[in-house]
Amino acid sequence: LEPMLETVRRQIAEDEAAYLRRLGGLGVQVELPVALHRPVPTTGFFELPMHQLLAYYVDRDASPIGKLLSATKRMAAQVDQVVVVGSNEYLLAAQMLMEACAQPRFNSLTRGQRGSRPRVHFVSTSADNDAVQALLYVLANPANSAFRAESSWALLSFAAKPDCPVLLSFMDAAESEDCGSLAQSRMMAIRESGGTPSEMEAELELELPPGLTPFTSALSAIGLAPAALLGVNIMKLQEGALAMAQHFREAAFCNNLPVLHAVASHLVRTRDRQSRVQTDVISMHAVARWANRLLASGRTSSGMRADGEPELIWQIVSKRSRFDTLPRFKQKANMQGDPATGVVPIELPDTDEASLGQLLQLMMLSQAIQIKLCV
CATH class of the missing domain: 3.40.50.10490 (Glucose-6-phosphate isomerase like protein; domain 1)
Structure with a gap:
């Protein structure tokens, strides 16, 4: 899959030289209009945090944010x-x-x-x-x-x-x-x-x-x-998403979280089975619902079945509670992957805005990769 994945990555992310020019545009006035007004690609979510942050830091009052x-x-x-x-x-x-x-x-x-x-x-x-x-x-x-x-x-x-x-x-x-x-x-x-x-x-x-x-x-x-x-803190949300986008762009496929999530889900789907996101973290319940709807919409748009028995479960877990732990509660041990049950943890270091931004971008990237793998 590596050659195909490299093609997919190039399709989703712009080439490295253009990316560096965009970031360099923060300090180069001549290139700034190009950076700010470059059309957002069809996978608009990928560059959206960078577009919004760049516009905000260049001209705070005039920017959409x-x-x-x-x-x-x-x-x-x-x-x-x-x-x-x-x-x-x-x-x-x-x-x-x-x-x-x-x-x-x-x-x-x-x-x-x-x-x-x-x-x-x-x-x-x-x-x-x-x-x-x-x-x-x-x-x-x-x-x-x-x-x-x-x-x-x-x-x-x-x-x-x-x-x-x-x-x-x-x-x-x-x-x-x-x-x-x-x-x-x-x-x-x-x-x-x-x-x-x-x-x-x-x-x-x-x-x-x-x-x-x-x-x-x-x-x-x-x-x-x-x-x-x-x-x-909506700035931290976008910064977290931007960090995940950079990780997707730069990391080797064997350590690339969006790629690993997408490939595992894709391989399960080739057997007419499905993957599902779930969590016991109360604040992440809506995130799990959103992720499942997102991934299902990707399956539908690519012509794949959106139903089927779940074979792979992505379990969102967090190392930290949002509030101080009550005396009668103990922190749950981090869930470990269990190949026998098909449960794989997505472990968040925290439930703050930066971590959430990374998680949302990971899921959207996974959906985009899966769609392109089905083409």
Whole structure:
């Protein structure tokens, strides 16, 4: 497989010389416009962290990440609740970051306990009337409205169609007195690449880069906007993803984590069996769901069966707990691989943003490699 893998790596990652020129562009003004405006390739997720970080460090205020951070900072200071409307696929990426990085009972905490960060509610574009009405009631009757921010809410649209009943219902409610005032600074829209501009009078509207799917958009504005509202260190997330991209580009195949994951999963699939990601780490449950949906979407797009009995289980484990260990709990020993049961651990040194960024990039790279191995 080595010649094929080398071809795949070249297809996914740009050549080394161009890569070094891109990094060198940070200090070379002449090459900077080329580095910033080079089109993102079809595997847009791979270069996305580098594009976003490079643009941010060169011109913080004008960069997409800089604008997003400024808008979410203002929004967090003005409101106590944020409603995010989008398809189930897009919402999964955002929910994953919330579950993995925020306090597990974040929405149940007081504003002070949340560090003055707003509660975040995810609403699918396929939600029914009762689900929308229930949330509208909560928005209109905040538990504590002693402070102005605690009686206000904001609206984020994730690639929702302009005629979506769910989105329109929240926009209608925003104009009524029942749910308070929704100023322009409390609306944000993110549309798909080439999509029609939103009809919302949003303070900030961003367009997703080309080459992304709902499942590879976790490190785009889709995942980063809610994460920034929650106080997640989105720069560390992207730096972790960039570190994994460099590892994929430079490491020998025998030690290359995305390649090893992809090849093992591919070989299992050639026997009409499947691999699955699972975890006992509560904060990683949504990550496991996202990874399984991501890998299943790759199998479908490559014409392979998306079902079949699992033969290989990738178990996400962590060396450290997020909180201090209680006296009656003992740290579980790190799970070791067991060829007899087909369980292979993916061991994280921590559950922080940098480790999560590496894990997300690993899974997206594995999916891209598997798709190309099936061609």
